[in-house]
Each structure stands twice: as structure tokens, then as C-alpha cells.
Amino acid sequence: METPAAATAELPRAADPGQEEATNQPAAGGLLGRLFKRVPAAQPVVRRVLDDDMLEQLEELLISTDMGVDTALRVTANMAEGRMGRKLSVGEIKNLMATEIARIMEPVARPLPIYPKTPQVVLVVGVNGSGKTTTIGKLASQFRGAGKKVVIAAGDTFRAAAVEQLQVWGDRAGVPVMTAPEGSDPASLAFDAMTRAQEEGADLLMIDTAGRLQNRADLMEELAKIVRVIRKKDPSAPHNTLLVLDATTGQNALNQVKIFQEVADVSGLVMTKLDGTAKGGVLVALADKFGLPIHAIGVGEQIDDLDAFDPEDFARALTGADA
Numbered sequence: 001m002e003t004p005a006a007a008t009a010e011l012p013r014a015a016d017p018g019q020e021e022a023t024n025q026p027a028a029g030g031l032l033g034r035l036f037k038r039v040p041a042a043q044p045v046v047r048r049v050l051d052d053d054m055l056e057q058l059e060e061l062l063i064s065t066d067m068g069v070d071t072a073l074r075v076t077a078n079m080a081e082g083r084m085g086r087k088l089s090v091g092e093i094k095n096l097m098a099t100e101i102a103r104i105m106e107p108v109a110r111p112l113p114i115y116p117k118t119p120q121v122v123l124v125v126g127v128n129g130s131g132k133t134t135t136i137g138k139l140a141s142q143f144r145g146a147g148k149k150v151v152i153a154a155g156d157t158f159r160a161a162a163v164e165q166l167q168v169w170g171d172r173a174g175v176p177v178m179t180a181p182e183g184s185d186p187a188s189l190a191f192d193a194m195t196r197a198q199e200e201g202a203d204l205l206m207i208d209t210a211g212r213l214q215n216r217a218d219l220m221e222e223l224a225k226i227v228r229v230i231r232k233k234d235p236s237a238p239h240n241t242l243l244v245l246d247a248t249t250g251q252n253a254l255n256q257v258k259i260f261q262e263v264a265d266v267s268g269l270v271m272t273k274l275d276g277t278a279k280g281g282v283l284v285a286l287a288d289k290f291g292l293p294i295h296a297i298g299v300g301e302q303i304d305d306l307d308a309f310d311p312e313d314f315a316r317a318l319t320g321a322d323a
């Protein structure tokens with residue numbers, strides 16, 4: 001797995017070079033520079049004492065992946081537990097770090113739950129540009145591939161371009177997209193889509209929504225109205241409220257979770273654009289702070305670029321640890 005891109009940042013030299021054992025390696029980058037660079041196999045293994053100075057540098061490295069201070073501290077504290085003063089090789093440090101990160105991620109790695117009740121209604125929320133449309137298309141394609149009958153409702157009726165985009169993705173996925181004229185009431189479209197999904201015996205109804213955060217009261221009212229009307233058809237709907245987040249927004253993703261938890265009953269997350277960012281650490285912070293399930297990760301712009309979230313793969317990719 002190539003995502004997220006390993007944190008390859010050059011870091012300052014260790015404060016006390018005397019701590020490093022004699023080596024004929026070039027000194028460039030200091031221990032932490034080497035920590036995230038591949039050491040050629042022929043070179044002797046370098047070990048360094050795990051001390052406060054090293055922990056501080058590891059914290060900085062984790063913070064540079066957008067993990068946030070609290071979570072970075074938790075990871076390094078767990079790494080240090082019972083190991084202070086030990087001499088560790090670069091490989092051991094990376095593996096240790098990956099293990100501690102995976103431990104935080106393990107409980108949240110859960111695919112979108114599928115319920116026996118159909119149509120299962122999946123409300124998809126998130127700010128504009130986070131990747132909602134793309135994610136709906138990718139999910140629809142996966143569900144269709146698994147033999148499920150899917151209907152999509154283009155609930156962002158405020159922007160004609162958003163509706164067109166969703167239609168393109170619906171075509172790609174081979175799934176019908178219900179639309180309404182620009183500016184019309186998204187709740188009424190959701191009601192019609194629910195009626196159609198029920199009549200046609202669809203397994204899943206995915207409802208796209210607008211992502212205007214500038215006016216939180218409007219957004220809240222709009223989402224609440226969609227929920228009210230679909231509940232007239234099925235009191236247990238929506239069965240999932242999926243928040244789509246863009247990994248490249250870094251720590252801002254934490255604020256988005258807070259805001260969307262206020263305006264909707266968020267049940268799980270999809271993190272997009274994890275390809276090509278070394279900032280995937282925000283996912284660890286999200287897991288640590290909110291504990292919401294991470295159902296899938298977006299790793300590209302193509303229809304197949306949606307992966308199940310694998311904590312160990314993710315942790316290894318983030319830290320550059322060996323498989």
C-alpha cells in the first residue's frame with residue numbers, strides 16, 4: 001500500500017550527536033533524518049538510546065504529519081513505556097511507532113455496516129470539495145459490484161455543477177441518480193428518492209447533501225428536514241450518516257467533525273485524498289479524539305480508488321515501517 005505517503009521530512013540533527021554509536025554512515029539528517037530514510041543493507045545498524053530528547057523529536061515528527069500534540073504525546077508515551085534507556089535501531093523505532101499507531105486505529109477500522117432492512121439509507125455529509133460526490137460514486141460502484149441495488153439522490157440542489165458531477169459518477173457506477181431542479185428543496189427530492197428506492201426494492205439509497213458551512217443554521221435545518229421526511233417513509237432512517245473528510249485539510253478535519261456532529265448524527269467517516277499526503281496523521285488524531293468508525297479511505301480519483309481502512313497498513317505507510 002502506498003498511502004499515506006511516508007513522512008519523509010528532513011529533521012534536524014540529534015541535539016547530542018555523542019549519543020549515536022560510531023558509524024561510517026553519512027551524518028546528513030541526524031538520527032531522525034535517517035529514521036525515515038532507508039538505510040542501505042550493507043551499513044551497520046545504528047542504535048540510539050530512547051531518552052527524553054529522542055521522544056521529543058519523535059513527537060515533532062508525528063506532529064508534522066498533522067497528528068496534533070495530544071495524540072503525538074500519547075503515541076510517544078506508549079512507545080516509551082518500559083523502554084526508556086534502551087538502545088533501539090531505526091527499524092525498531094519505526095516498528096514500535098507503527099504498532100502504537102495501529103493500536104489507536106484498530107477499534108475504528110470498521111466497514112460500513114450493512115443492515116437487513118432495505119432500503120438502507122446512507123446520508124452523506126461533508127464540506128464542498130471534500131470528495132462526497134466521488135466517494136458516493138466509488139461506494140455505489142462497490143455495492144453494485146457486490147450485487148446490491150443502489151439509488152443515488154443528488155441532494156445538493158444548490159449547485160447544478162454538483163448534480164452534473166454526481167450524474168457522471170452514477171453513470172460510471174451504473175447506478176441511477178435522482179435529481180431535482182436547481183434551487184429546489186433537497187428534502188422533497190430525498191422523499192421522492194426514498195419512495196422510488198422502496199418501490200424498486202433497492203438495497204441502498206445514498207443521499208448527497210450540500211456542504212455549506214458558512215451558514216450552520218441553514219445546513220442544520222436542511223439536514224434535519226431531510227431526516228424528518230425520510231422518516232415518514234422509514235422511522236429508522238437514515239441508517240448511516242457518513243461524514244466525508246479531506247485528509248489534506250489536516251487538523252481542520254477535527255473541526256469539521258465537531259461541526260457536523262452538531263448538525264447531524266454522524267455515524268462514520270470516510271477520509272479522502274490520502275494518496276500523496278504525508279499528513280495522514282490527522283486520521284490518528286480523529287480516531288483518538290472521536291472514536292468514530294473509519295469506513296473507507298479514498299486513495300485516488302478513479303472509481304476503484306476507495307480502500308477498506310487497514311490500521312496496520314496505514315500505520316506502516318505513515319511511519320515508513322517495514323511490512
Ligand SMILES: Nc1nc2c(ncn2[C@@H]2O[C@H](COP(=O)(O)OP(=O)(O)OP(=O)(O)O)[C@@H](O)[C@H]2O)c(=O)[nH]1
Nearest residue numbers: 128129130131132133134162272273298299300301
Ligand atoms: N487524489 C484524490 N482526489 C480525490 C479523492 N476523492 C476526491 N478527489 C478529488 O477531489 C475533488 C473534489 O471531489 P468531489 O467528489 O467533487 O467533492 P464534493 O465534496 O462532492 O465537492 P462538491 O461537489 O464541491 O460539493 C475532485 O477533483 C476529486 O477528483 C481521493 O481519494 N484522492
